[in-house]
Amino acid sequence: MRLEECIEIRAPRDEVWDFIADADNHPLFMAGLTRWDVKKGKHLKKGSRIDMRMSVGSAQVGSLIEVVECDAPADMAWTSVTGIDQRGRWRLRERGDNCTKVSLRLAYQAPGGILGWVVDQIAARDVRRNVRRSVEALKEQVESGVERARVRRAG
Amino acid sequence: MARDEALPELLDDRDPDYIRDTLPLAWLLATLWHRAEVRGLDNIPDDGPVLLVGNHSGGNTSPDSFAFSLAFASYFGVERRFHQLAHKLVIASPGIGAFLKKHGTIEASHANAEKALDAGAAVLVYPGGDWEVHRPSWQSGRVDFAGRTGFLKLAIRTGVPIVPVVSIGGQETLFVLTRGEALSKALGLHRFRLKVLPVSLVIPWGVTLGDFIPRLPFPAKLTTQVLPPIDLREKFGDDPDLDEAYDYVTGTMQTTLDALADERRFPVLG
Numbered sequence A: 001m002r003l004e005e006c007i008e009i010r011a012p013r014d015e016v017w018d019f020i021a022d023a024d025n026h027p028l029f030m031a032g033l034t035r036w037d038v039k040k041g042k043h044l045k046k047g048s049r050i051d052m053r054m055s056v057g058s059a060q061v062g063s064l065i066e067v068v069e070c071d072a073p074a075d076m077a078w079t080s081v082t083g084i085d086q087r088g089r090w091r092l093r094e095r096g097d098n099c100t101k102v103s104l105r106l107a108y109q110a111p112g113g114i115l116g117w118v119v120d121q122i123a124a125r126d127v128r129r130n131v132r133r134s135v136e137a138l139k140e141q142v143e144s145g146v147e148r149a150r151v152r153r154a155g
Numbered sequence B: 001m002a003r004d005e006a007l008p009e010l011l012d013d014r015d016p017d018y019i020r021d022t023l024p025l026a027w028l029l030a031t032l033w034h035r036a037e038v039r040g041l042d043n044i045p046d047d048g049p050v051l052l053v054g055n056h057s058g059g060n061t062s063p064d065s066f067a068f069s070l071a072f073a074s075y076f077g078v079e080r081r082f083h084q085l086a087h088k089l090v091i092a093s094p095g096i097g098a099f100l101k102k103h104g105t106i107e108a109s110h111a112n113a114e115k116a117l118d119a120g121a122a123v124l125v126y127p128g129g130d131w132e133v134h135r136p137s138w139q140s141g142r143v144d145f146a147g148r149t150g151f152l153k154l155a156i157r158t159g160v161p162i163v164p165v166v167s168i169g170g171q172e173t174l175f176v177l178t179r180g181e182a183l184s185k186a187l188g189l190h191r192f193r194l195k196v197l198p199v200s201l202v203i204p205w206g207v208t209l210g211d212f213i214p215r216l217p218f219p220a221k222l223t224t225q226v227l228p229p230i231d232l233r234e235k236f237g238d239d240p241d242l243d244e245a246y247d248y249v250t251g252t253m254q255t256t257l258d259a260l261a262d263e264r265r266f267p268v269l270g
Helices: A013-021 A023-029 A113-154 B016-033 B063-076 B096-102 B110-118 B129-133 B150-158 B181-186 B232-236 B242-263
Strands: A002-009 A033-038 A049-056 A059-071 A075-083 A085-094 A100-109 B037-039 B050-054 B082-086 B105-107 B122-125 B162-168 B175-178 B199-202 B206-209 B223-226
Touching (some): A002 A113, A013 A085, A013 A100, A023 A033, A023 A113, A049 A113, A059 A085, A059 B016, A059 B063, B016 B096, B050 B063, B050 B150, B063 B122, B082 B110, B110 B150, B150 B162, B150 B232, B150 B242, B162 B242, B232 B242
Parallel strands (some): B050 B122, B082 B105
Antiparallel strands (some): A002 A100, A059 A075, A075 A085, A085 A100, B162 B223, B175 B199, B199 B206
């Protein structure tokens, strides 16, 4: 199952990147997250590992994930080490002055052949909703942070 | 490595790849049929041996056990060693026995539980056993370990924490009318460690005697709450009083079960 949600955030790409690269921020905007244990260092970089779970149906599914690509301030990708097979990517692209297009891509596959495929289809609704809410919450968090900074500077 | 240096043989049947492949089926049943919800998994220590102590419901199929097993495997990963203790007749059942063994189920005994804990496993035990699992359905909201303290002795001897696992809804997946303990005794079944011979109302057979034939569970909502660990020595000293510890553990579980029962508005629907 492959999902992608995009959103435009009124903030410079570097600021959006800095927010995403700080592992402590993820519980603030990732919807449905029930576990987010960063194994070492709060700043995400290539090789960072995180134990993450998301509530889907009657289980908290997820994986131990590892950041496998970290190309600041544009792309951060991860893949699963254990748990549910998944790959994901944050993709940040500039859209004019102080505007960034953010894409969150997620590809995952439940084990178990045909039954796993059925689960993927049924669970997709929950997962898609979580992904959508996550990018919306990210926009809100980043834009409110930018606004606070602007007010501080003006004051 | 020689056998006596490796894992005990009885733990060898557990197959993480098999568990992983069967998770989708468990997820479908738990999510769509039972709307199962398992809360508080973060109360279970991230690693090391732990004795998970549950109240037992739902007859021999015990749907809340498989819902919890799904939740445990999803949360901690199939790589974490997890064993469940079950009556030897359940493990000996054709088909289901092999399935359960691959999921880590082992015959209930102190020796087996101790071997699993020594191997660093999380071990799920139901002290109430067949007595509790076949209690009449109108006693669904009652923790009934029948005074059994073996789990406390095991936790004290091995020094592992107890993590209570409290579930509701399982006893509404069938309607047990009576345990039938007098009938079991009259037929001499107690010699096979069968203290009960329940009379139940089940799908599709109607009224049944015993709990040996496959049936379709009622689609009752299952809710499970995992509680914080209890270190018996820390709580009750180096030589804990078993009666005091028993009252504490069962009392804590009963309070939680009462709270879960208060959340339910309708039988079966939850």
